[in-house]
Amino acid sequence: MNKTDIEWADMTWNPVTGCRHECDYCYARRIAERFSTADQCHTFMGGSPYIHVLSNGESIEIHELEEPATIELDKRGKPFPFGFSPTLHxxxxxxxxxxxxxxxxxxxxxxxxxxxxxxxxxxEKVFKACKEAPQHRYLFLTKNPVRYLELDKAALxxxxxxxWYGSTVADTNAKAMYVNPNAANKLKAFWSMEPLLERVxxxxxxxxxxxxxxxxxxxxxxxxRQPKREWIEEIVKAADGASIPVFMKDSLIPIIGEENMRRDFPWGAAND
Ligand code: SF4
Known part of the structure; x- marks a missing residue:
């Protein structure tokens, strides 16, 4: 786990890395590919790539590592040995x-x-690890919230x-606009409207x-690709009307002004 500059969390934890979405604003892909060692000789300690067949029949290569991947003569574990290819650490x-x-x-x-x-x-392994450390608050985030429903249906x-189950809503095409993971139950749910790319x-x-x-x-x-001030004000007004707390990241200060910033957490102060 690592301390993070992300203002709404204390730490990040990445037991799984890599993503097959192709968001053009993705910072994670840039970092993972920059530090990729996929073209170098690895010493895999107890793990190797295997083919995973998706429900649509497509076959993809994914990786499972029991120990950090290293390169010959350099025993330090590599954080992104396969770049942005899906990997379980x-x-x-x-x-x-x-x-x-x-x-x-x-x-x-x-x-x-x-x-x-x-x-x-x-x-399931990630959820199990979370349950074994119940002192923490876990924030999940996806662009595929239908998976929450599928997992729920399977009692997983x-x-x-x-x-806390989050869905990214960057624009009006976001799947969370059409899928309600909270439909059948009372999950703790949030929307991450970052980066906000259009009026929603x-x-x-x-x-x-x-x-x-x-x-x-x-x-x-x-x-x-900066959001307009009125888009933010509309969201805040609607959220206030429904008593939904709003957290604004510092990236909004130049647009909305420090005096109008909201930094609300639904569980109270940041580390309550
Ligand atoms: S979903 Fe997140 S990690 Fe995946 S490509 Fe988009 S921004 Fe990157």
Whole structure:
């Protein structure tokens, strides 16, 4: 686990890395590919690539590592040995247990743990690791919220106050606009509207999410893709009307002004 600059979490934890979505604003892909050692000779300690067949019949290569991957003569573990290719890092699963002080943990900041390509057994292993360290609050985030429903239907989705299920809503095409993971039960749910790329009517989320995170695109190409002030104000007004707390990332300060920033957590102060 690592401390993070992400303002709404204390730490990130990446037992799974890699993602097959192709978001053009993805920072995780840039980092993973920059530090990829896929073209170098690896010493795989107890793991090797295997072919995973998806429900649509497509075959993809995924990886499972029981120990950190190393390169000959360099025994330091490589964080992204396969770049952005889906990888389970088994050796990271116990990390939450080793941290006794309660933390808010963003699970899989370098992956989409609920992507259609992720085997159920990987997700089950991550959930099991979370349950074995119940002192923490776990924040999950996906662009594929239908997987929450599928897992729930299979009785694989934990219902617990310290499990928060997030969906990314960057624009009106987001799947969360059409899928309500909270339909049949009372999960802790949130929308991460970051990067907010167009005006989004949040009326669909009122009553089904417990929290909204707002932020602007950062990094290369972001100058032309900043949210408009009125988009943010509309969301905040609607959220206020429904008593949904709003957390604005610092990327919004130049747009909305520090005096108008909201940094609300649904569980109270940041580390409550
Ligand atoms: S879902 Fe997240 S990790 Fe995957 S490509 Fe998009 S931004 Fe990157």
């Amino acid at each position: 088994e050796y990271r699963l116990e990390e939450p247990q080793h941290r006794k002080k309660p933390k808010t943990i963003f699970v899989c900041s370098m992956a989409d743990l609920f992507g259609a390509w992720v085997p159920d057994k990987w997700i 989705l934990p219902h617990a106050d310290n499990f 009517n949040v009326s669909k989320c009122l009553g089904i999410v417990n929290w909204i995170i707002l932020g602007a695109m950062t990094g290369p190409g972001s100058a032309q």
